[in-house]
Amino acid sequence: MDNEKIKALKSAFPHTIPIAAGFLFLSLSYGILMSSKGFSVFYPICMSAFIYAGSMQFASVNLLLSAFNPLAAFILTLMVNCRHLFYGISMLNKYKDTGIKKLFLIFGLTDETFSINVSVDVPDEVDKGWFMFFVTFLNYMYWLLGTIVGSLLGKYITFNTEGIEFVLTALFLVIFINQWLVAKSHTSAIIGVISPIICLAIFGSENFMIPSLILILAIFFIFRKKVE
Structure with missing residues (x-):
């Protein structure tokens, strides 16, 4: 590994x-x-190695145990992961000119990786493409390593796993709180909270996700100058 990559790795790891x-x-x-x-x-x-979609992987447990229904699986996957469409759009400029690394950057784009790559000011002496690559790669390896250990230990550990999926929700909440504390303006966060509440009241808990994302996108588009 050359000095450029080592410097990017050391900068990304913390x-x-x-x-x-x-x-x-x-x-x-x-x-x-x-x-x-x-x-x-x-x-x-x-x-974890080939899908790498945390919340969807938890949701897929019941899908794998249920009757074969590809349409329901598709709709659920779309509802859970369609937020990545918006992540992808916002990262177009960030991922520009990253070469072959872009393929892995796209594959490894998660909520947490997005949060780092979109907000961190990369030092001038560090290559931004390699910095984002190592942030993505390290997060991917953390997820894969934990899965391997959990899969092996799961054969010997027995306990009531009811509610264990909530740990993912808890992580999202912590990320939201952290962003709230460091952000100078809370307009985007308020829009992101109120919009789902409105859609939840109108469409119900089974169908509010996609309308919420559409409403958030519409608000940001209409009032983009004020939000910026």
Whole structure:
């Protein structure tokens, strides 16, 4: 590894430490959950390696145990992960001119990775493309490592796993609170909270996700200058 990559790795690593704490616990819980449902170690490991979609991986546990229904699986996946469409749009300029690294950057774009790459001011002496790559890679490895350990331990650990999926919700809440504390303006956060509440009241808990995202996007588009 040349000096440019080593410098980017050293710069990226400290920013991923808080994510490591959350990801290792979450993926450990996911691996244990999958094992408790009777899946072999290869299922959760392959899903973390090739799918790498935390909240959807938790949701997929019940899908894998339910009757075959590809349409329901597609709709659920769209509802859970469609937020990445908005992440992707906002990262177009960030990922520009990153070369072959862009493929992994797109694959590894998660809420937490997005939060770091979109907000951190990369030092001038550090290559921004490699910085974002190592943030993405390290977070990916944390998730994969936790899944492997959880899958192996799950065969020997037995306890009531009811409610374990909530750890992902807890992590999102912590990220939101952190962003609230460091942000100078809370307009975007308020819009992001109020819009789902309105859509929840109108469309119900089963159908509010996509309308919420559409409403948030519409508000940001209409009032983008004031929000900026």
